[in-house]
Amino acid sequence: MAETEATSPEGTEARPNRRKVREGVVVSDVQDKTAVVLVVDRVRHRRYGKTIQRSKRLHAHDETNDAKIGDRVRVQETRPLSKLKRWRLVDILERAR
Numbered sequence: 543m544a545e546t547e548a549t550s551p552e553g554t555e556a557r558p559n560r561r562k563v564r565e566g567v568v569v570s571d572v573q574d575k576t577a578v579v580l581v582v583d584r585v586r587h588r589r590y591g592k593t594i595q596r597s598k599r600l601h602a603h604d605e606t607n608d609a610k611i612g613d614r615v616r617v618q619e620t621r622p623l624s625k626l627k628r629w630r631l632v633d634i635l636e637r638a639r
Contacts, residue, residue, distance in 0.1 A: 602629040612638025
């Protein structure tokens with residue numbers, strides 16, 4: 543019994559990453575190290591079946607101030623960084639023209 547505990551400690555297993563990942567367009571980059579990303583979700587109305595677009599503005603942490611208005615970016619959920627920031631910029635998928 544002591545051998546099984548010594549061979550497989552709980553801390554060595556990698557936890558699955560369950561953080562949400564979203565893609566959107568940067569709509570504001572005025573704030574320092576913050577980009578506001580507009581994320582659009584398409585959902586079907588429960589009763590009528592019509593496709594509805596729902597949008598959400600996410601405040602994402604951009605450490606290098608690299609994202610500019612119009613860029614398509616990928617953001618990932620993270621621990622609270624400030625009053626509004628719960629997301630961080632992972633990747634810039636496409637630059638604005």
